[in-house]
Amino acid sequence: MADAPLCPLSGQPMRRDVRPFTITYKGRGRTFDMPGWYSDAGDESVFTRADLKVSDRHLATLKAEVENLAGPDEVARLRRRLRLSQAEAGRLLGGGPRAFQKYESGEVVASRGMTNLLRLLARHPEEMAQIAAEAAGTLQNASR
Incomplete structure (x- = not known):
């Protein structure tokens, strides 16, 4: 895995995975599966632009629900x-x-x-x- 990022704390290679991730907006939360690079040594994670689009969509949907906007x-x-x-x-x-x-x-x-x-x-x-x-x-x- 030469292209795997290194954990900023341990210096060990991170691995590609999908893990539960929770976002909140105005006191309301949503948990979803978040793709990213994760460290086995701790809670460190690194996200690509494509990964962040996943969380952006979930946040937009949550915001639309809370504000009664069209998602x-x-x-x-x-x-x-x-x-x-x-x-x-x-x-x-x-x-x-x-x-x-x-x-x-x-x-x-x-x-x-x-x-x-x-x-x-x-x-x-x-x-x-x-x-x-x-x-x-x-x-x-x-x-x-």
């Missing part, structure tokens, strides 16, 4: 119900071309405004046609 799965479900691609949703509803990719990956938590908009449009999907028409009209007027 990654709800954002994806509502967007699909509206028959929008991620890029279309970002263009029509706001946030830019990668906003919904970030919401759905848990990289970014949907705001209160975006949560309310998605939930409202899911109850009244006919409004999506008006939003799309107005966006198309704005684009046509801007190009004149």
Whole structure:
């Protein structure tokens, strides 16, 4: 294991593993399996960027639950119900071309405004046609 990091305390090679990890947000906790490099000699751990994405998604989901915001799965479900691609949703509803990719990956938590908009449009999907028409009209007027 030449590429295994060394434990900062013992100097021994660490090993790749998955262990329980607990995060808390506003007094509410969640435990999940966290991939990373772990020391057999103690509680030391090292996480890669990919490992941290796992914890980021769990934190985003926990924050969404506590704050009653749309979490990654709800954002994806509502967007699909509206028959929008991620890029279309970002263009029509706001946030830019990668906003919904970030919401759905848990990289970014949907705001209160975006949560309310998605939930409202899911109850009244006919409004999506008006939003799309107005966006198309704005684009046509801007190009004149």
